[in-house]
Amino acid sequence: MVVRTLRSYHKIEFPVFKVSDEPLIVDGLVFVNGRVVDDRNVPAETLGQRRLLTPHKLAKIKHLRGNIVELIADNVCVEGWYLDRLGDPFKYKRTKKLKVITHKINKVVYRNTHSILIVDGVNFPILVERPPSGSFTQILYYKEYPWKLYSISDEWKKPTYKKA
DSSP states (O other): OOEEOGGGGGGSOSSEEEESSOOEEETTEEEETTEEEEETTSSOSSHHHHHHHOSSOOOOOOEEEOSHHHHHHSOOSSEEEEEOTTOOEEEEEOOOEEEEEEEEEEEEEEOSSOEEEEETTOSSOEEESSOOSSSEEEEEEETTEEEEEEEEESSOOOOEEEEO
16 A cells, blocks of 8 residues: 655656545456456556556546645545556545645736746746636645645635645
8 A cells, every 4th residue: 555645746646536445456457346447457558548448347537636736625534545647556645734825916927828827925937727717826835835826716815724
């Protein structure tokens, strides 16, 4: 059993897929609650490629988390099971409390494929895929420093904490 935390998140191969219980590996097949979710006997590198090529009937995997912020924002209490991009199962365990602080967006620089946010009180530009729909950002703080964009909103929100 591999346990990942915020300290070891760089070892996670995103995107990850949430599964309801601990995966069990038997003869190259990965089972969750008695249903096949991956076939490691198929000669392919990633979980998605193997799922496309396997002859087995597979259980659906619906919940995709594309990055660490989506994993932190997941509504799991303390820990949950996931399969990473390569099909490796791991348990993500929340061990730290991160502060979430609201900042005003000072400027938006529009580009062809993304937008760049200049945020009050944050000393680095933030890239987003589309123009922001609000004028405030919630920023996750790690070790008292701004770290990642958590969300964008129309109104200022009081500082809070998020278990990560």
